[in-house]
Amino acid sequence: MIITEIETFLVGNPWKNWLFAKVHTDEGMHGIGEGTLNGFAKTVEAAIHEMKHLVIGMSPFDVEAISLSLFRDLYSDGGQIQGSALSAIETACWDIMGKAVNQPVYKLLGGRCHDKLRCYANGWYRGPRTPDNFYEHAKRVVSKGYTALKFDPFGSAWRALSKAEFTLPLEIIAAVRDAVGPDTDLLIEGHNRFSVHTALQFAEAMVPFKPTWFEAPVPPQLLSSMVEVAKRSPVPIACGEDFYCREQFAELLKHDAVHIIQLEPQFLGLSASKQICGMVHAHNGVIAPHSAQGPLCSVVCAHLNIATPNFFLHEIFDDFNEAWEEDVLIPHTKVVQGYLNVSDRPGFGVELNLEEIAKHPYHPGNWLPLFRQGWERREGQST
Structure with a gap:
């Protein structure tokens, strides 16, 4: 063949x-x-x-x-x-x-290590950037059975903030914690926004809300900055979604500072991804692969995760996309009470629905402008 x-x-x-x-x-x-x-x-x-x-x-x-x-x-x-x-x-x-x-595919990657995958919800907080909006949306997410939620409360922030701008993200985090109770994992997304000092200030300030991780608080290009934040932060740091080769992970892991690794199989392929999972395993770390692209990316990550002993959490956007997007893959993969089962069908177990795909053409305004006000609405941009 x-x-x-x-x-x-x-x-x-x-x-x-x-x-x-x-x-x-x-x-x-x-x-x-x-x-x-x-x-x-x-x-x-x-x-x-x-x-x-x-x-x-x-x-x-x-x-x-x-x-x-x-x-x-x-x-x-x-x-x-x-x-x-x-x-x-x-x-x-x-x-x-x-x-x-x-x-x-998961059997080709080493076989099943987990009965099912615990998922965390992302993309659930569309709408106004207010504590009340985040509170109401978080309530709905946990009612679906999710036990972990990720969100970026920082608006269009970049590097440093005024005192007034510093307060609202913490109010949003507090509102989400109030909505979901003490036992739900809160994952705070940083989107590479901050300087080292601002990241550490936020890490200290969010401690009372007991976040499970603070993700990508500083840009990835200066690895020394990420390592410094990880070693000084009272909240565990998660990162890795920006890396596209094994060597970058090797450089990160040798500092023994970050132990939640969010590799992006979409930049690496499955062969390298499986090897990186082993590298993380050897450093007593866990993996929570980045899965914020399309629905096939989520399926690929699911096969990798189910076959990885040091898997931690699986990212899910699929529950919070447009309704028609359920039909892009056949069959549609469903999260049930916050958990995902991986299909035993051959390959990835799904196919592209070309008829549905043809209904939704490319548009240059379809991107996520993370440093513009209102990006949380995920509505695309006019051009």
């Missing part, structure tokens, strides 16, 4: 255009992958088509060689764009392998 062609499909999700790939083989079997990247959907699509000549003619079973070719052989550092294109192709090959041997 060899790879013969790769197709791509764009979906106009209002707050982030989704990109999917379909890898074809000479035996009529195909696999699907995802390459979504905020603000760069068409760029990644172009990268897939520029890079596909490297893998056409290869066996989809040779995922290590495919990953190496797509990462090394171009001799250019395309960062997350290259990583997203690589992952779309490589994960589709895992789907083909599963179908070919009539097994779910």
Whole structure:
């Protein structure tokens, strides 16, 4: 069996255009992958088509060689764009392998380590950035059975804030804690916003609300800043979603400062992701992969997580998207009382619904502008 062609499909999700790939083989079997990247959907699509000549003619079973070719052989550092294109192709090959041997992908990754996956809700807090709005939305989320919620209370903040701006995020965190009670995990999203000093000030101030982690409080480019915050923060730090190669995780882990690692399989592919999970395991850490792209990304993460002994939490946006988005994949994967079961169908167990995809074309305004007021509404932007 060899790879013969790769197709791509764009979906106009209002707050982030989704990109999917379909890898074809000479035996009529195909696999699907995802390459979504905020603000760069068409760029990644172009990268897939520029890079596909490297893998056409290869066996989809040779995922290590495919990953190496797509990462090394171009001799250019395309960062997350290259990583997203690589992952779309490589994960589709895992789907083909599963179908070919009539097994779910997670069994090819080492087999089941968990009966089901505990999920945390994200994207649930659309609407006004007020404590009351967050309170009401959080109530509804826990009523669905979720025992963990993630949210960014910081608006369009960047680096430093005035005293007045510092107060509202803490009021929002307090409102959510009041809504969900003492036993629900609160995960505070930082979106790479702050300087070291501001991050540490917030970490100290949120301690009374007992957050489970403070995520990506400072930008990832200066690893020394993340390590400093992690070593001084009274709240556990989580990060890793921005990294696109093993070496970046190796640099982070050697400092023994961050022990909640949010690798992004969408930038790495499954082969590298599984290896990074092992690296984290060797450092007594846990993984909570970033899964904030499209619905196939969530399915891919689910297969990785169920096969990883040091899995901690699974991220879910799917419950809080537009209603029609349930039909993009067939069948739709459902969270039940805050937990996700992983399908035993071959491959990833899902297929693209091309008829539904055709109804929702790409739009350049579909991206998440995290440093603009009102981004929390996830409504897309006019152009």
